[in-house]
Amino acid sequence: MDDERKVQLSEDEWRQRLSPEEYRVLRQAGTEAPFRGEYTDTKTEGVYRCRACGAELFRSDAKFDSHCGWPSFYQPTENDAVILLEDRSLGTVRTEVRCANCGSHLGHVFEGEGYQVPTDQRWCINSVSLTLEPAKDAQAAPGGGEAAAAGSGQPA
Numbered sequence: 001m002d003d004e005r006k007v008q009l010s011e012d013e014w015r016q017r018l019s020p021e022e023y024r025v026l027r028q029a030g031t032e033a034p035f036r037g038e039y040t041d042t043k044t045e046g047v048y049r050c051r052a053c054g055a056e057l058f059r060s061d062a063k064f065d066s067h068c069g070w071p072s073f074y075q076p077t078e079n080d081a082v083i084l085l086e087d088r089s090l091g092t093v094r095t096e097v098r099c100a101n102c103g104s105h106l107g108h109v110f111e112g113e114g115y116q117v118p119t120d121q122r123w124c125i126n127s128v129s130l131t132l133e134p135a136k137d138a139q140a141a142p143g144g145g146e147a148a149a150a151g152s153g154q155p156a
Contacts, residue, residue, distance in 0.1 A: 007053040007102035018052065025128045026052045026104040029089070029096070034069025037127025042071070046134040048125075055101035057081050057130070064117055070107065070124045074117035084109065097123060104129065 009017070014027050024030040039048070048058040048071075058073045066072035076082045080100055087096040087108065097106040107125035115122055 022051060022128055025126050029105040032126045032128050037070060039071040039127040039130055039132060044132060044134050046132050048130045048132055050099040050102060050104060051129055051131050052104040053102035055099055066115060066122050068124060071127055073123040074119045074121055
């Protein structure tokens with residue numbers, strides 16, 4: 001994975017670039033507290049980018065309300081925008097999501113939870129791993145375009 005990344009910084013350089021919380025989540029694969037993230041309930045139209053390197057990762061039209069405590073998307077912008085890795089850190093097997101451009105931890109992807117979305121996937125992403133670039137003249141949509149469903153609420 002390291003050889004393919006476009007952004008390669010030393011850990012000291014990442015510490016200088018990121019806040020302590022950003023570093024903990026993005027570089028040490030931490031998880032922010034549920035229902036506290038900046039983008040959990042955001043309806044603003046735009047592009048979600050990696051907070052560490054600025055790469056485009058998700059678009060607002062793929063975001064949905066999963067009620068799990070973290071921003072949820074049903075697909076990334078491009079298939080090569082992210083890297084998927086097996087994660088056995090909590091005594092179970094999950095699929096970790098990392099930015100393909102810099103290798104930063106974003107969250108996890110879950111399948112088969114019954115959400116009414118085109119991919120049957122929930123890309124559960126930490127808000128602190130993202131920045132939102134609003135679309136020109138974007139306004140917060142009052143609940144529009146959000147898919148409804150039930151799910152597991154597993155952490156990012």
